[in-house]
Amino acid sequence: MSAQSVLAATLVEPGRYELREYPLPDPAPDCVLVKMEMSGICGTDKHTFQGYTTQYGGRQLEFPIIQGHENVGTIAAIGGDGTYTDFEGIPLRVGDRVVVGANISCGQCYYCRHDFPYYCCEKTTDYGNNLSAKHPPHLFGGWSQYIYILPGSFLVKVPDDLPSEVAVLTEIFAVSVGLDRAKQMSSFPSESFRFDDAVVVLGVGPLGMCFLMKARMLGAGTIIAVDLSDYRLEFARKLGADHVVNAARTAKSERLQIIRDLTHGRGADVVIECAGVPAAVPEALEMLRLSGLMVEAGNFSDLGEISLSPHRHLCAKNVRILAVGGEEPAAYGPSMRQMARYQKHYPLREFVTHRYGLRSVDAAVKKSIEPESIKVVLEPWR
Amino acid sequence: MSAQSVLAATLVEPGRYELREYPLPDPAPDCVLVKMEMSGICGTDKHTFQGYTTQYGGRQLEFPIIQGHENVGTIAAIGGDGTYTDFEGIPLRVGDRVVVGANISCGQCYYCRHDFPYYCCEKTTDYGNNLSAKHPPHLFGGWSQYIYILPGSFLVKVPDDLPSEVAVLTEIFAVSVGLDRAKQMSSFPSESFRFDDAVVVLGVGPLGMCFLMKARMLGAGTIIAVDLSDYRLEFARKLGADHVVNAARTAKSERLQIIRDLTHGRGADVVIECAGVPAAVPEALEMLRLSGLMVEAGNFSDLGEISLSPHRHLCAKNVRILAVGGEEPAAYGPSMRQMARYQKHYPLREFVTHRYGLRSVDAAVKKSIEPESIKVVLEPWR
Amino acid sequence: MSAQSVLAATLVEPGRYELREYPLPDPAPDCVLVKMEMSGICGTDKHTFQGYTTQYGGRQLEFPIIQGHENVGTIAAIGGDGTYTDFEGIPLRVGDRVVVGANISCGQCYYCRHDFPYYCCEKTTDYGNNLSAKHPPHLFGGWSQYIYILPGSFLVKVPDDLPSEVAVLTEIFAVSVGLDRAKQMSSFPSESFRFDDAVVVLGVGPLGMCFLMKARMLGAGTIIAVDLSDYRLEFARKLGADHVVNAARTAKSERLQIIRDLTHGRGADVVIECAGVPAAVPEALEMLRLSGLMVEAGNFSDLGEISLSPHRHLCAKNVRILAVGGEEPAAYGPSMRQMARYQKHYPLREFVTHRYGLRSVDAAVKKSIEPESIKVVLEPWR
């Protein structure tokens, strides 16, 4: 198999892709080679393309990078003795369809030993992001015909009844595990997130869309989606939003009034902030009722500062805030099984709106930035 | 009893007290008259005196006001059939020593019916604060020889082994119930507030001092107190602080480094913000380790805004914030019993550092603002 | 209105109903008269009819009793000034359709003051159960043309889009609030009840059926229903069960094997015990995986004892058990709104399978005991 070469869209610096060739590697022991079927374009990918390369409060990226961490593919080769077990204990074989866990944790540091989320790991690395293509075997992202799986990674088998264009949402849907945590953060019956609570989702790009679905699956009542794009708001309705508000055609004061009108004047029980712009944070807090809960999942890259009143936005509201840094490995399997289950209620196959081959990576990323798209993917086999 | 008159320190406008006389009322049914023994001066009292009269995100005070909501006294008369039950179900009699619940909830609004904290009640009123002395029977604060207890209030009997100068701390100690809530806010074993966690208390005025004690009682490990006053820091040590940092003699960057040095470079597991200045909020977040917990209990009055980075301060830290708006009635009894228990370990009788009669109310409030005081009280019987 | 008389099915002793006439009362202040539209027959009603009259671990019933605590009707008259507010703060008027809260709490005892569930109230009373018809105005149950609402009760307005035959399920559906509590009982990510967890419901009478729906609404994965009746199991499938097991045609060992086969050999993550027979308790524990959660909601009347191994059933399994004593007032409104929402997915209008007039109360109760029924109701206006 070794003499072959592999094509990969390679970001040589912010704003510039090159289609490069790499040698097809044999997987070492504890490693796997996965033939890519589909790879999503994530908000972080766009930010990197646009030059926002500061992540996790300071980390800098090393170019060139093969992007792509929302990956579905089939196992092409397994290193060592040819055995490999998926995250949930299922033995994997060549030909099996899998989702690739986006990150690798060391398993040995204080944070790993104490069951912290992966992004707390002192040596965390992640596919399609901070693993540079400079170093062999190079293929550390999904915008490539093959991806090389390093020791310490995790793979999760895709259920047979889950199409790949839904499975490709697994990683981003798994980030909504923040809502599961929110469900447990109550010390009071009155503390949200409760059954039938009114939930606002600020920003229904793909991540907000996943949080919206998850809110419904966990027992939300009235769900209100806010976004700049009618295209996205229309799809939010199909995924279960009861009301939508176009933020391009409303002032902030109007939006606050709409939320109050829909909630007996009290404000939302829960606001999930996925807008990806700092200014959405104070607005989210102002939309909340007293003792409400804000889930912050929108600012994975550093886009600036905002002004807050500790009294008015925090103390006087008795508010709780949960900032979500990412997903958890244990959320992949449940996410896939539940998306498979809810296909019959929600049009999940329409979530991927645009598909491109590797040669069109530039067009693909630009399309993903446009408001008239939901999830844009690359199909590296094209 | 009715022909008597009652003296009360009355705040006629910000910055100006008058000693006024009021008629001694007979209590109506469901009402009680309490002879005051001791009443604490709270941060809110100082803010009102200084002219910060916006509370709970917008509420305005109506002058004149008899301040004082940290109240210990003895029952002088019970209205109606002469029976009255304390919050925990104990029958009360004339002569019983009680702590007066600081607030009155309506019990009927959405928030009351759904077991929200009292400060969410749509009609919440509170002694010594937003019940104006303009309206009869006038005596709605503790800086008076008698306080008049309205229907819907609650009283809690003081245990015999608890001296009044400790019982007077009950209301403020009860605010630390926020830490009990924090203890339940974990969805992860790794989420604080855990046994042996490193806890920073920013600002050890009386409220911060109570949070510090409570943190120890709930299983904190290393406790670090930060304040501008050596006088307060010395007392914080006596109440269980392992380390103290004088913020008047250190730059913010030095303080952050000290915290990291004491926590294996990771940052504090929990930061409790009681400094009462907005600037302490971003500093508190920066002191936290990844996935840490910030308890915000310092900004009960509106003192301005601060600048935050949603990425750096929130998302990239995977942080949780619990903003605490006040105490809960159910926390009074436990607070008294535990302070009685821990008297043998902590010098709780030294917590009240200065005592004044009603005539010296002006001096008392000024003393309470000085850094060389902990809790300052009025003894209205003097 | 007062000269009229009211017909009510009256249980004069276990096993014997009489149709009696009572005077139509005028409601006193804080009281309400509700014209009954529909009243469900509950497991407790059957047990009382059969002579199991010991409740809440010792309480004895006083006959005669007008049963019926799952009540929907319209407001016929409001006492006092004619104003009345529903539990969620909505003003009510004559003609409004309401669900009647099944219980009255004193609001003053230790348990009420500390926000315990109503069945902990030291003076709890409940309609259709321990309020005897011996005492005027007699009409304290729903199997009557009118029900008399005492002070301290609560009413909840029925949403316009919720048919009465679904609204009648509100009280029993509200008992599934135990699952909301279970959702918060996790100290570990691994502790159930998690998103996508495998849930077994033992016994799908009306209560088990409600727990089954609620489990799905809160994010359950595979749901397995176990019952003696194919009739009920078939309806369980319509409400979302993925698998059903007929306990009349399987041995216990077979059932345990079926559960293991459906859960990768591990056992169920959650078992909800609603079978109403003591023997189901050890079976429920044996169906659980390690660290699983059992919700016990099936033994509201005393039907005997079972044998357990503290080692094998508890310690060695690291299990958690939540015993649910009943519903909560705050669960009524959310239950109604969510049943209204989910009508489009589930055939909730088929839940009520049989309807009877007051004259057929005996036949109605007997039908409700048969396995070929789900919810049986009385329509007192017939």
Add this chain to the structure above:
Amino acid sequence: MSAQSVLAATLVEPGRYELREYPLPDPAPDCVLVKMEMSGICGTDKHTFQGYTTQYGGRQLEFPIIQGHENVGTIAAIGGDGTYTDFEGIPLRVGDRVVVGANISCGQCYYCRHDFPYYCCEKTTDYGNNLSAKHPPHLFGGWSQYIYILPGSFLVKVPDDLPSEVAVLTEIFAVSVGLDRAKQMSSFPSESFRFDDAVVVLGVGPLGMCFLMKARMLGAGTIIAVDLSDYRLEFARKLGADHVVNAARTAKSERLQIIRDLTHGRGADVVIECAGVPAAVPEALEMLRLSGLMVEAGNFSDLGEISLSPHRHLCAKNVRILAVGGEEPAAYGPSMRQMARYQKHYPLREFVTHRYGLRSVDAAVKKSIEPESIKVVLEPWR
């Protein structure tokens, strides 16, 4: 170093110890050799000696066994490149004093991957228990001059200010992490374990004694210890019990009355069952108030069944039960640091009441079974 031989007390079958010699091994890569300083005798050790060899709901032990899993010693040699990191990330060196983690988890099974407690691991093994001395290098228990640490184990460095006779309590104290979990199991403010709650500890052998201390450290109010031995009850008082009840001189009905008398007639908020006899389980439930919490940590070996009423003991009490299967690695470090801290308040150095050399192992185990002992240890260097 290899020519040396090592003495170890070896249990060749229930009831019979032999002092055997084994070759001193060189540690393989990822392995460590620890020179034993002190090893505790645990309840499980006694049960194995007495012939109760069924554990974890079915597992059988393979003889001969070198017992001892509560181990303190110093590092004698490190395999491979000589580097080794303790559980909390601290580099270890020859001569460092460490506590040895009692168990080894596979890290790869479903349970390990999903952050379950170690005793859920599908391949869990534990020192001094199910690692037979039949297999080389034999030294898998602490009642030996040296213990051999296998890959996947964990060591925790002992703080300098913690004497070894306190450090030897680490493993058993760590089991009280169940109380930390209990603290998070509340979905209601009314649900225990709350600040100032009344806590009963049934059985104050070493484990119950640790739970008692932990309850105090986490904010318990009144603590009541129940045991058959005055000797133990006296020590329980020194560790913070407010009341003690000798179960040898009281009938069950008297004990229930004593608990009610101490709790305003309501019953205990929390009962921690550490008696190690099945009959204590129903008594524990009967001691609880409504909505109370029972922690079951006493039946690690199978000692028989008990009879329970699902109605009276569970549903009618609205009770919660947390069964604790063991400790967690993450609890070792906090346990050591907090025991070091609380040495000044509690006489922790008196906890170890008897010390024996390896030659007296038989006498040591018999002493540990007697009521006139707390923790009995072996000092293998004698």
